[in-house]
Amino acid sequence: MNKNLLTSLCIMACSSMIQVHAQQTALAGKIVDATGMPISGVSINVKGTQLGTSTNESGLFTLSAPSTGTLVITAVGYAGQEIPIAGQKSIQVTLRPDDTALDEVMVVAYGTARKSTYTGSAATVTPKEIRDQPTTSFENALNGRVAGLQVSTGSGQAGSTSNVRIRGIGSMNASNEPLYVIDGVPVISGNVGQMSGQIYSTSNVMSTLNPADIESITVLKDAAASSLYGSRAANGVIVITTKRGKVGKPTISLRSSIGLTPSWATDNYEIADPQAQINMEYQIFHDYRTSNRNNATGVNYTDAEASTYALGQINNRFNRHGYRFEVDDVSRMSNVRILGMTDGIENREGRYFDWEDYLFRTGTFQTNDLSVSGGTENTKYYSSLSYTKDQGRATINEYERISGRLNLNQRLFQNVEYNVNLNLANTDKVGFNDTRSTGSNPFFQSRNLLFPFYWPTDYKTGNPWTAQYGSLAFNPGYYNDQWDNNTRTLRLGAVQSLSWEIVSGLTAKTIFSFDNTDVRDDLYLSALHFNGATDKGSSSRWNNNIRKYVSSNTLTYNKTFNLHNISLLAGYEVEKNVTDYQFSNGVNLGSSNSSSIGTGANFRADSYSWGNNLMSALGRVDYNFDERYFVGASLRRDGSSRFHPDSRWGTFWSVSGAWSLHREGFLKDNDLVSALRLRGSYGVNGTLPNDNFAWRTLMYYKYNYKGSPGGLVSDGSLVNIDKGLGNTLLRWEKSNTYDLALEFGFLQNRLTGSVEYFSRDSKDLLQDVPTSGTTGFTRALQNVGVINNSGIELDLGGDIISNDNFSWSLRVNAAFLSSKVKTLDAGKDILWNDPTGGDARAQFIYREGESVLSFYGYEWAGVDPQNGRNVWYTNNTTNDFDFNGRAASYSYSKASQVIIGSAVPQVYGGINSDFEYKGISLGLNFAYKLGGKLYDGAEKDVNDDGYYWERIRSQQYYENMWSPTNPTGTQPKIDGNDLTDAIQFSSRHIYDASFLRLKNINVAYQIPMAWSQRAKIASARLFFNGTNLLTASKYKMADPEVGQYGTRGWETPLGKTYTFGIELNF
Structure with missing residues (x-):
């Protein structure tokens, strides 16, 4: 299948090449900003002709043009220029900002916006910032890039899933992941694998998106920015736009890299x-x-x-x-x-x-990307083909991806444009349960x-x-040959849209998307394997097919009346989600070498199909006067099948405003203050329950009971399992969010930044509440909880040095976060365990007034220097003896459990610095976390x-x-x-989670154009990238970068990777 897929993708990539006009005079050039950094996506056209091209990621371009012509150079956010060619063969142009550094264009909810006029909280990440990192999924490269965004990568396995949090944790039982939107439509995300148990694997569906295909990433953080997505946006939104073709002759880009990760x-x-x-x-x-008596004596x-x-x-x-x-x-x-x-x-x-040498190896990461793009005024195209292989450090871990993309933009008429984006990807992962699975x-x-x-x-x-x-x-050298598991994910994403500018300023747009993800998990255990011996060999398959259909229709109106600017949006959207699941298993296989289910003597099977629907109406109005005073409002009405018909509709909205003080007379000609803007917002977003049927009273049936299939027993009665008492009054979880920010720029925007305060009250949180036994059930899901996330975000950046030969820019961000439980059902505490991998490595408690990630256990006092025994603070009236002035005991059974720390950091963020000198560039990306605790469940084993x-x-x-x-x-x-x-949760294994890590270092050399063009190459670039090379932390036992719950178990630690690559453009 992979060969057929690869052939199809090659045809897709190659067929998009288009011939352009015959050559005239060859011109090569580079476009840079005021700091000397290259600018990608700049349009270069020959005045009065159809000739044109655009710069690549290195700011380079080549163009055949008349020697007497004039170049018209334009770029979003920069002042345009006209440059006479005058017979030149090469040229370098420096573009200056058009207005202010705040004026970048961002892709936001249902459209684009200039940052200087946007009243919501949003941040962007450019492909340049993450392009050289050896990662299978783009979110792994976002660490330290955006204030308030936290990426937790608990496992260093190839193909593992990351967890992303924006401004804390807002739910106890529903999802805390942000909504992902690609090319204007919400998509399937998260771990969609079904296999679990002794051999466990995950399928990160976002890893099917090739990071090299990304044009821009926008993170929407407050209600004003995200409320148009309504019931799915309480945890923020990550908006991704993939690359599009630009006017000009075909540009062929080839990028290849290989990375090495030492075994430990x-x-x-x-x-x-x-x-x-x-x-x-x-x-x-x-x-x-x-320590024991001899019974005989x-x-x-x-x-x-x-x-x-x-x-x-x-x-x-x-x-x-x-x-x-x-x-x-x-x-x-x-x-x-x-x-x-x-x-x-x-x-x-x-x-x-040496078992370490036997079970591990030097991991290798290789990726090869080929893209072809170009177009005319009427037709633009971008196509790509990519192959990635990540061979993990464990000899039984490997990830492979083949993906292809075709984005086509066609102007059908002067005022009608048709767009289609197609993405096809196949991933194959072989992994293992990296928790406390002994096998x-x-x-x-x-x-x-x-x-x-x-x-x-x-x-x-x-x-x-x-x-x-x-x-x-067990002997892994023997048993690793007696089992096999893999997860294959095939994903097809298709988005098509039609835009019609009815009259000037009034545009209708319709989008239809189909997102199909098919996941197949296979697990084989031979009769010789310790987990397969009882069944005399076992083979299992899980098939999970997830389909998402989205249809969106919007009408936008943009108009300027003198100094009055107005933007209106109205829309209607429907979404349908369907999941088909099948499980099959064969046991008592005929041969220890047979892995086919069909060879089993006994079989089991299970299947189900479920889904949900969402229907929405939405609207937005934005107004500004002279780009000085801004107001905005949005409204979305969602109806979901996950709720009872009487309560399935929810209303989500936001209001926002901003004041550009730098446009006032008292600051207009100020040489120090280049930009100063105050903005604020308030709004309500929602969160859907994970369960499609939580409002119903349900039973489910086992596939086999006492030898009878389908849940039937000999007397004809049905076997059922309590799924919980239904609640027809269930309603949306809602997040009420306040946001207030000050954005600034000084010294012609050599120094820019923002200070932002936010507070999010997540209300009506879903909790499993105990019910009376007379109902026949033990629990029911109810809306009873409240969590508050509040804090301050800082973002500060500047061009420290900027001249023709050398530039240095620095950007620092920080998020100060407080996440606390405000309300629980009747004020009763809730104990829960870290669900990571199912090994219950740490115990938490929800308690009113305390952190949402409060560790709960016994308070370890230390070691008695007189006898070496563990000492426990009792935290009650028991007092065997005093230790450090407090009541203590040698027995934890006499102690009371207490809150022993919180996994929520006090502050987290990143430090990013870029240097460039005559074609040599150096980029440094640091991520840090200060405060908070981590619980080391693995240390309980190694320090037993x-x-x-x-x-x-x-x-x-x-x-x-x-x-x-x-x-x-x-x-x-x-x-x-x-x-x-022995097995108690205690503060003995609690550590300070603070760390500072050099997440990424990038060194690149732009080969002089005069050299590369001798080889008929428009541009060439060499680069080196290192990840996780330096770490400073008080915690010395293991990797301090842990998963979303602040715990460390036996997950594969993150490794240091050294990557070398080359990028060629033709």
Whole structure:
């Protein structure tokens, strides 16, 4: 299928090439801004002719033109120029801003807007800022670019899904992800995979969009900016516009890059060496024995008896792998001698197996992009073909994408334009469950389960080791060949629109889009696999087909009357979402080599189809006087099938205003103040429930019960599972948002920025509320909660140095955020666990007046220097003893759980700096987070103080654990009996989450045009990109950049990637 797809996409790309007029005089040039930075998308036309072209991403262009002609150069946001050619062969032109730096044109809700006249809160990210980053999905490159936008990439697996938050968390049970709009229509987003369990994979549907096809990204943050999207916009909107062709001869762009990620480029849970590991194992069993009575004698075991027991335990566990052990003396702290067994074909004395080297590799990332674009005044086209392969550091992780795009703009008549955008992409991912899955997570295995004394082969025979090493660990070298899983996603996106300018200023536009995402998850477990043995081999397939249809019809009117400017919008929109799901499974496969479901002796199947519909009417009015005083208002009325007919309609609206003070007489000729604008807004957005049928009382049926399919039992009754009591009064979650901002520019806009305050009250939040048992149900979904997100955003940038040879620009953004629970049902606390991967690694609490991400558990007081035991603050009337002046106990069972920190940072943002010197450019992108906590669930495993003897322990634990010779140790003694921190959530594993990270460094060299043109290349550019190269953090155990809930488990850490590439334009 991939070959056919690739062939089709090649035809799509190549067929769009169009011939232009014959050559005249060859002219090459570069267009730059006042800082010397190249400007892409600049239109260059020969005055009085149809000849023209546009600049590429490097600001370069070539054009055949009469030597006596005149170039007309225009670009959005810049003052146009006319330049006589006068026989020149090459030219460089510097464009100056048209008015102010605030005047960039942004793609916003249902249209475009100049930033200087826009009354909502929005920020833009250009392709230039993210173009060289080795990422499979564009949102991974947004970190630190926009104030108030937070990207959490919890896993470093190839093809993993990121979580995006704009201005905090606004819901408890519904989605907190922003709405994604591509080329004017909402699209499918998020993780759409269905496979879960021991082998788990995700399908990030946004990764089907090739980042190289993106023309602009706009982030809409307040109600004035996003309320036209109504019930889907409470969490903000990310508006993406893909590239379009420009007037001129065909431009061919070829871009290729390759990146390398060392297997462990970041230091994560460094394990103690083999000698330290076996010493700790000996101490666990020795301590266990001396802490218990000998039933035969009635007294505690002696050191000699404990030593004999401990040696017996470790010899019993590791003799079979070629090792035997002795001690110098019988004390608990004796050093264990590691010797080799001599009864096999291999003597392993002095040698240990390196599981990290065995399970991991240097990851490689490669991408190749080809695009062809151009056009005439009537027909413009952009086409692309892209191939990306991300070979993860784990040997069982890989991601591959093939995608193609064709965007066509055709002027049918003078006042009628037809546009069609087509995108086809196929992704294939092989992954694993990177939580605490003992069977499939190589990171968890190598750092916490696979002792260096375990080998993948039997020392006696040299054959593969097929048995379990213990109760937890398996041989991945053998079992990785006994299972297979992959996720394939095929996505087709089609958007067509027709615009008709009825009269001057009055335009009708109709859009129809079809977004089809087909996801297929396959999982095969042979009969030899530990998870497939019971079923004698198992093969499963999940098929998930998601279709989104959107039809939008709008009428816009723009008119200027003297100094009065008015813009009106009215529209009607319908959306239909359909999901078809099928599951099939075959067990008792005929052969250990057969992965086909059809070869099974027994089968199971399940399927369903569901959907929802949305119908909307919308309108907007914007008015300004002399571009000095601005007012705006928007209204949207949504009706959704996710609610009962009596309550399915919701009204969402906003009002906004702005005042451009710099246009007033008292500032108009001020040499210091170039721009000064005050704006504010208030509005209401909504959020839909995740469940399509939450308002109904429902049962669902198991596919098999007591051997009878379809939920039927022998007496004919139906088997049902409580899905919750329906609530016909369910209504929209609503977010009431205030926004007030001051935007400014000084010294001819050499320094620009903004200060913005926002407050969002998310009301009528959906919560599962307990119900009376007399109803036959345990819970019902109700609108009862309120969350507030408020804060201040700062954005400050400037052109520090700007001259013909050297330029330096710097931009800093920061978001100060407070996210608190205001109201709960009857004020009752709600306990919940981190749902990431289903391993319940951390416990949270919703409590009125507290953070929305409040960790809840026992408060660890530290280590008693007298005996090395864990000490717990009781936080109640229990007082076994005082510790640091507070009531404390050695037993957490006597303590009360309390809030032990919040995962919400106090401030987060980015620092971005760009330098350019004579064709050499350097870009630095830093992301930071200050304040807030992270909960390290994996540290509970690697710093286990004795509960699980089968845990490999970290070097950090070994160096800092208490012992008679280290009474100031910060980690408790290794203990075989007094197990006080086995599985409890506690502040022992809470850390400061602050960090500063160099997310991206980009170094590029623009090859001089005189050199590249000798090779018939219009322009050539070489670049290097490094990601995650430097990190500063108090947290040293592992990667401080964690997922959306502020927790770290056994997800694959983010790696350091070194990428080299070339870009050619013809």
